[in-house]
Amino acid sequence: MENKNKYFLILLGILLLGIIIAMGVATMTGGTVEAIKGATSVSYPIYLNNNDTVAGFQIDINYPAYLIYQGIEKTSRIPSSTIVVNNETDGFLSIAVLIENEISSGEGEAFNLIFNVEESAPVGSYAIDLSDFVSANINVNVLEVNVVDGNFEIVEPYDFIFLPPISNFENFTLQDGATLPLKFNVTNEDGFIVDDSVLVRIYNLSLGIDKTYNSSGEGDDYIRIDESKELYITNIHTGELEMPLGEYNIDVIFDNYQIEIIGFELIQNGKGKGKQK
Numbered sequence: 001m002e003n004k005n006k007y008f009l010i011l012l013g014i015l016l017l018g019i020i021i022a023m024g025v026a027t028m029t030g031g032t033v034e035a036i037k038g039a040t041s042v043s044y045p046i047y048l049n050n051n052d053t054v055a056g057f058q059i060d061i062n063y064p065a066y067l068i069y070q071g072i073e074k075t076s077r078i079p080s081s082t083i084v085v086n087n088e089t090d091g092f093l094s095i096a097v098l099i100e101n102e103i104s105s106g107e108g109e110a111f112n113l114i115f116n117v118e119e120s121a122p123v124g125s126y127a128i129d130l131s132d133f134v135s136a137n138i139n140v141n142v143l144e145v146n147v148v149d150g151n152f153e154i155v156e157p158y159d160f161i162f163l164p165p166i167s168n169f170e171n172f173t174l175q176d177g178a179t180l181p182l183k184f185n186v187t188n189e190d191g192f193i194v195d196d197s198v199l200v201r202i203y204n205l206s207l208g209i210d211k212t213y214n215s216s217g218e219g220d221d222y223i224r225i226d227e228s229k230e231l232y233i234t235n236i237h238t239g240e241l242e243m244p245l246g247e248y249n250i251d252v253i254f255d256n257y258q259i260e261i262i263g264f265e266l267i268q269n270g271k272g273k274g275k276q277k
């Protein structure tokens with residue numbers, strides 16, 4: 001509480017008494033994020049570039065009404081800090097931060113805002129406006145400050161379908177030790193989509209299995225995107241992963257916060273089969 005009070009006294013001293021001794025420069029910048037309509041827990045970064053230490057700051061942020069504020073997430077730059085957020089007005093946040101050990105000079109994410117996107121949100125590009133930024137060091141010396149507005153783009157989700165052998169089935173079963181060729185198709189109104197941000201995660205945490213594939217390389221440990229056949233494919237080798245018998249979830253994830261989910265059961269001495277939905 002003592003540190004918190006000290007911080008607000010610092011701000012009051014700066015704002016009301018005009019004790020302004022510019023000792024350095026701090027720039028707060030909004031990020032650029034793309035998310036589908038209806039996305040949840042979207043992380044929107046706010047960056048701080050400072051050439052002097054920072055003990056506290058205040059910033060106002062205006063955002064589109066289609067975003068539903070969920071909270072604020074600290075980063076490694078402000079792990080020990082007190083954050084006060086005024087979010088009583090839709091589309092507006094006033095954020096004050098007191099950093100216990102100061103932020104050393106440098107650049108990177110200061111914090112992340114967490115939003116949900118309304119299902120009915122119109123597709124479009126929306127400004128995240130930053131204003132009234134005040135920053136000071138521990139000696140109550142205010143820094144010269146700048147702000148750079150950010151952008152939040154709301155997009156339509158991809159048309160997505162899982163392809164055989166696992167497509168359109170529930171209670172899909174696979175023989176212990178077998179390989180599952182996981183295939184899926186991703187399109188929009190313009191046709192097949194190549195999205196290198198794709199991740200495939202297969203997991204059952206209670207069984208100690210959590211494996212993620214990306215599209216950054218070649219071979220069975222990566223997702224291959226075949227434009228000629230219009231499909232994504234990755235091979236899940238249950239034997240190589242030493243997967244125990246049981247039920248597994250598969251998540252397909254894109255940077256636009258679209259997630260597609262399917263699953264299967266790994267059984268002993270069985271034959272991979274499925275039951276139509």
